[in-house]
Amino acid sequence: MKIDIAFTASRRPEAQEALQRLTKRYGQSSEEAAEVIVALGGDGAMLDAMRRRFDDRKPVYGMNRGTVGFLMNDFAEDGLFERINKAAKATLVPLRMIATDIHGENFERLAINEVSLFRETAQSAKLRIQVDGQERMSQLTCDGIMVATPAGSTAYNLSAHGPILPIGANLLALTPVSAFRPRRWRGALLRHDAKVEFEIVEPTRRPVSAAADNQEVREVAKLTVVEDRSRPLTMLFDPGQALDERILREQFAF
Incomplete structure (x- = not known):
């Protein structure tokens, strides 16, 4: 069955070349008129395409013309309509980041993979952590920390030795980056509906930035992270590759 597709692509030469060939073969609809968005590139291109779907919630089907491509399907020019019609759906729930900087200005951003805090200078970050209004750690000295979704648990969270979370587990991973004190703290598993609050200790002396995926806010004094179930997203995967x-599979990879 024919589908109205809007193709998007990263700036990589491989992605741009695929964009030209596929639009010539299958046509190109506007994102407003399309039934499905097809993203060409790597995982960054997929996340960029997904972020533009928070309002219209159209499904996104990715094909790998990048490097890692964990979120992408294999690239092939043939049978695209059939692949999309047979694709399995995965529903992702984003995180909402509410950051307050040292000047009192508030910033709200949505994240698909993770919300993270990082030190901006050679000084370690010092953080106070509350979960659902209750203090859980009076001071964590570290390079950073993140709250990761199941979809994001195999990304930077895994590189920081955080746990892999199955889709549908209704959990979030709270994972430190290079924790210095307490040195042996490896993080926590939280309910998906937990409200996580970070207060930056000495935010002017030890400046910290916050990021919702790759959307950064500098000189943060306070950060709140909550799940936003009002903005679900849909990804499409080939059968057997959901x-x-x-x-x-990632949990059994070495």
Whole structure:
């Protein structure tokens, strides 16, 4: 069955070349008129395409013309309509980041993979952590910390030795980056509906930045992270390559 597709692509030469060939073969609809968005590139291109779907919630089907491509399907020019019609759906729930900087200005951003805090200088960050209004750690000295979704648990969270979370686990990963004190703290698993609050200790002397995926806010004094179930997103995967299957395989990869 023919589908109205809007193709998007990263700036990589491989992605741009694929964009030209595929639009010539399958046509190009506007994102407003399209039934499905097809993203060409790597995982960054997929996340960029997904972020533009918070309002219209159209499904996104990715094909790998990048490097890692964990969120992407294999690239092939043939049978695209059939692949999309047979694709399995994965629903992702984003995180909402509310950051307050040292000047009192508030910033709200949505994240698909993770919300993170990082030190801006050679000085370690010092953070106070509350979960659902209750203090859980009076002071964490570290390079940073993140709250990761199941979809993001195999990304930077895994590189920081955080746990892999199955899709549908209704959990979030709270994972420190290079924790210095307490040195042996490896993080926590939280309910998906937890409200996580970070207060930066000495925010002017030890400046910290916050990021919702790659959307950064500098000189943060306070950060709140909550799930936003009002803005679900849909990704499409070829049969046998669904996101939950990929995450399960990752747990057995070495």
